[in-house]
Amino acid sequence: MERLTERQEAILDFIVREYVDAATPVSSKRTVEGSDLGVSSATVRGEMAYLEGLGYLTHPHTSAGRIPTAMGYRYFVEHLMQEAGLPLSERRMIEHQFHQVDRDIEQWIRLTGAILTSKAGTASLVTAPRTHRSRFKRLELVRVSEGNVLLSLVLQEGTMRRRIVSLEASRIPRALQRLTDELNSLLLDLSSEEVRTKSSQLKPAQEAVGEHVAELMDDADLRHDLELHRYGFAHILRQPEFAKTERVKKVLGVLEEPGHLESVLAEVGLSHTGVQVIIGGEDRWPQMSDFSLVLARYGAAWQTTGVLGVMGPIRMPYSKNVPMVGYMAHLMSGLVEGRYT
Template sequence: MTQDSGEPRDDIDVIGGAAPSADVAQDAVELSDRCKSLLQIVVQEYVDTAQPVGSRIIADNYQLGVSSATIRNDLATLEKAGLLTHPHTSAGRVPTDAGYRYFVRHLLSNTELPPAEQRMIRHQFHQARQEVDQWLRLSTAVLARASQAAALATLPRAHETRFKHLELLAIRDSVVLVVLVLQGGAVKQQIITLDAPLEQPDLSRISNELNEKFADATTNVIVSEALTLSTLAHDIAMLVLDLMKREDEHLSEGIYRDGLAQMLEAPEFAEGENMRRIVQVFEQRSFLDEVLTELVSVSHVHVLIAGEGRYVELQDVALVLSRYGVEDEATGMLGVIGPMRMPYARTIGAVRYVSDLMSDLMHQIYGK
């Protein structure tokens, strides 16, 4: 049985539970090596089978060198510590939410995806179109497949939307195509009709003037600088401002999802109320933003088990989340939501790898 030293991992943040003082006490429990092995076995067996785990199953399938009676005593010790419980209809044990937290904090060993799987995922991203939209669709598909749960991701939200480049292209007569490129790679297009026709050289002169004046500008800068422009250039600047504000609104709403149907097939969600709560989580960007405030750094994996006592919607599930992006420029969130009976090592590895990959791609966009 592979086992960690029991020291808390510093690369995974397990956000505390419904009773933080109880979690602290459970973290401070001095478990024997055999009890740690038993807790690890119970978690992994329960993740695999969704069935309570009894001492006979452990004695038959694992070479611990002790009797079933000794195993039963150790399981009772773990139950007394609040790390296991047992359903009334079964003599077997299942992990509590505190037991899952202890497992993730202290007993996980290797959480890296196999190198071959990493190469396959990286190849998929390099084959995709170089657009954030495509990367996020692929991110959720990869995470849903890797975890056999549901995956979600939010669009990267810039601290301030910034201008990058503008093109004005003559189509016919007075009709002009406005192409605006924003920092972060978003491209906005709009067709406008001028009061009088302009030749392409005149349009290019205006776009060059605005590109020079608005380089890396925020909306506030554009409002200020537009006051010094000619009438037509000012009107174009106001259109640019409107497109940038609409992009802000779009980014505040964007959530990408995948795998919800396969997650809802888990026995934990057989009841309609549990299913309704999970669907609500997927539909509410404001709720995801509230959870996101817990995530303090890019590429650091955060595990939220049983909703921490503050999120009723999450009381039956676990989330494995990470920020991605470029600090101080634009960051988003991606991760997995599933039953607490989750393959944590594989899920954490997948979330970390995809988050790092998305951050690398975002750095390419921002040139950092």
């Protein structure tokens, strides 16, 4: 994603923030009046048309104003967003609420969901922490095209995971088989964390495959008996984006489809560190095209972990929700580490 000019970024930044606040298309006149661009409405209209051509903005048929696209929100999150951290007084109040409840994970989960929904004004998602750890049994590497192989991973509990990976060694059949044999010997019965540690000490090709193995094992660990708690979905239905019946059906479809949200959280939440932002399905989850997720892993390193976050329309106050989710994940991590380690 190439960087825009300073003026284009200022216009996109203003339109995103204004649309998030007001939920109405933003005109060039409003942009000139509400910003310090120092240019005419005609100049701003030209820049808006350019940003629309790039895919960052669009406009409803009935309005001359522009609204951000999922791509526009993504650019905002990656390049323009200034996180609005929680004030110290609010952090202390939240910490006090947790100190008031027993050392019970179910109460922590309910309180986390209630706080996220209250502060973000949208739905929240929290999974219970799990201690299940997959163990490596064997892998197979099969050449499928020039430079690409199918990695088939079998875990000790009998489950299998597959992934297409790029691998130079696939160009030489004997090298591919030797790599398979070496890794099956070196990684036997290791957890994902142990696979990462071991792989970092190996040759580049072994390390590359080892990282893919660890990611597949992380995914298997999260999917194992995933217990997802959902709160505040009525907040989504109150948003103007979901006033029409067909949009309401989309919300209900996401809620009712077995394992859908669990699958997204499994792939994103615990497979990555830090706060992860999913906007409009990212062309990977079509059912999520009207929604955004802000997720973060919490827990005791890779031993006892869960995921928490918020879900709402893509017109979301990311600058507020990203630090909120990050803070709650940090708080829950401290609680879980104190209980399980």
